[in-house]
Amino acid sequence: MKENYQNEKRLIQAVCQGQEEAWAQLVDQYQGRLINFAMTRLPQRADAEDIVQDTFLAFIKGLNNFRSEVSLETYLFTILRNKIISRYRSLKAKSISLIQDLNISHHQNDDEDAMQYIPGPHPTASWVISQDEQFQLQQKVLSDVLSTFLQELKEERNFRDLKIADLIFYSRISIRNAAGLLDMNENTLKSCKHRWLKRIRQDVARLYLGTEFAASNFEYLLTDIWESHRLSCIKRSTLGAFLLESLEPDWFDYVDFHLTTLGCHFCRASFKDIKQQESNDDKSLFRQRIMKSTVGFLSRPH
Numbered sequence: 557m558k559e560n561y562q563n564e565k566r567l568i569q570a571v572c573q574g575q576e577e578a579w580a581q582l583v584d585q586y587q588g589r590l591i592n593f594a595m596t597r598l599p600q601r602a603d604a605e606d607i608v609q610d611t612f613l614a615f616i617k618g619l620n621n622f623r624s625e626v627s628l629e630t631y632l633f634t635i636l637r638n639k640i641i642s643r644y645r646s647l648k649a650k651s652i653s654l655i656q657d658l659n660i661s662h663h664q665n666d667d668e669d670a671m672q673y674i675p676g677p678h679p680t681a682s683w684v685i686s687q688d689e690q691f692q693l694q695q696k697v698l699s700d701v702l703s704t705f706l707q708e709l710k711e712e713r714n715f716r717d718l719k720i721a722d723l724i725f726y727s728r729i730s731i732r733n734a735a736g737l738l739d740m741n742e743n744t745l746k747s748c749k750h751r752w753l754k755r756i757r758q759d760v761a762r763l764y765l766g767t768e769f770a771a772s773n774f775e776y777l778l779t780d781i782w783e784s785h786r787l788s789c790i791k792r793s794t795l796g797a798f799l800l801e802s803l804e805p806d807w808f809d810y811v812d813f814h815l816t817t818l819g820c821h822f823c824r825a826s827f828k829d830i831k832q833q834e835s836n837d838d839k840s841l842f843r844q845r846i847m848k849s850t851v852g853f854l855s856r857p858h
Contacts, residue, residue, distance in 0.1 A: 564628050572619060574855040576847075583612060583846050586629065588829035590636055591842070596821050597640050605842060607643065611636040612846050616853045630786050633822055698781045701759045705752070706787055715810040717748065718788065722818050724749050725775070726782045737817060786822055790814055795827045 570578030590611060594604035614635050615622075622631055709718050716738075723734040724745070731749070735742040756778070782788070790798075790811055797803045798811045814820055815827060 565624065568619075568622065568624075568628065571616075572855060576851055576854060579616070579851065579854055580843065580847055582628075583843050583850075586632055587612075587842060587846065588832060589629070589826040590632060592825035592828040592832075593633065593821055594636060594640065596825070598643075605845075607639050608636065609846050609849060610639055613850050613853070614639070616850045619855075626785070629826075630784070633786070634784065694777070695781055695784070697760055697764045698756075698778065699785050699787075701756055701763065702778070702781060702787055703785070704759070705756065713806060715806050718810060719813055719818075720745055720748050721752065722788050722814065725752075725778050726788060726820075727818060728775070728779055788814070789820060790823050790826075792826055792830070795823065796830055799827070799830055 567578055567582055571582060587608060590608045591601075591604055594607050595601060598604045598607065611632060615632060622628075706718070706721070709715075709721070719738060720734065720740075723729045723737065724731070729737075731742050731745050734740075735745050738745075753775075757774075794803070794807070794811060798808060798815075801808070803811065815824055
């Protein structure tokens with residue numbers, strides 16, 4: 557994990573120095589998963605390519621806004637997602653939520669979602685691009701607390717509770733529907749939710765004195781953090797092991813749940829990109845198109 561962070565940091569530094577080769581490497585590394593994500597929201601590949609090209613353009617033009625406390629992948633997904641939301645708004649179509657919006661009618665047959673009834677909050681400005689310092693502080697506070705909570709579940713290999721937390725906080729599915737999907741008692745899930753919310757508030761109060769969250773939007777804020785930071789998303793190396801069926805049974809089951817039952821669009825896009833690695837011709841042509849439109853915005857050494 558630390559090695560990946562250092563490699564990413566070096567790549568960004570090289571791009572900031574105007575190194576075209578580094579920018580090409582970055583584009584090549586992320587274009588596939590961004591395209592796959594966009595195609596779950598947009599009906600035509602040409603539309604998906606246009607908006608991904610716009611995403612890279614926005615990234616390189618606003619490179620100084622990138623902050624290293626988020627991963628590069630998360631930052632690019634955030635720009636892409638917000639551009640898709642803007643596209644729908646400009647067309648006066650229905651808004652799409654910042655969590656898994658599963659009601660768009662043009663999913664491909666092999667990408668049908670198992671949870672089409674999941675509700676979501678109205679779109680709000682993502683913390684990644686928010687300029688409100690207090691809002692950013694709140695995001696960091698909750699991100700730290702939630703990351704610790706999820707890491708403990710993973711270290712304990714408590715995949716049952718990871719699934720419950722994903723459904724309740726990430727997708728905001730109802731307790732009744734979550735219990736049905738997991739074949740569990742509703743009271744068990746209610747107890748988990750109550751206990752976790754109490755712990756999260758206590759951890760925030762203990763670690764960050766003076767930080768308070770309004771009760772009315774606290775759970776929606778948790779969901780926004782969960783998605784913005786992609787807290788329970790699967791590492792790319794783990795997705796690769798899942799594809800090769802080399803994961804331990806409990807991990808394999810959780811990854812399968814995350815991809816199919818939860819239907820995480822971010823991880824499904826990344827997983828699809830891994831499976832498509834052998835097909836490089838279209839990716840090469842699209843990379844050339846992105847490079848042509850963005851390379852002029854690279855910083856140049858004086």
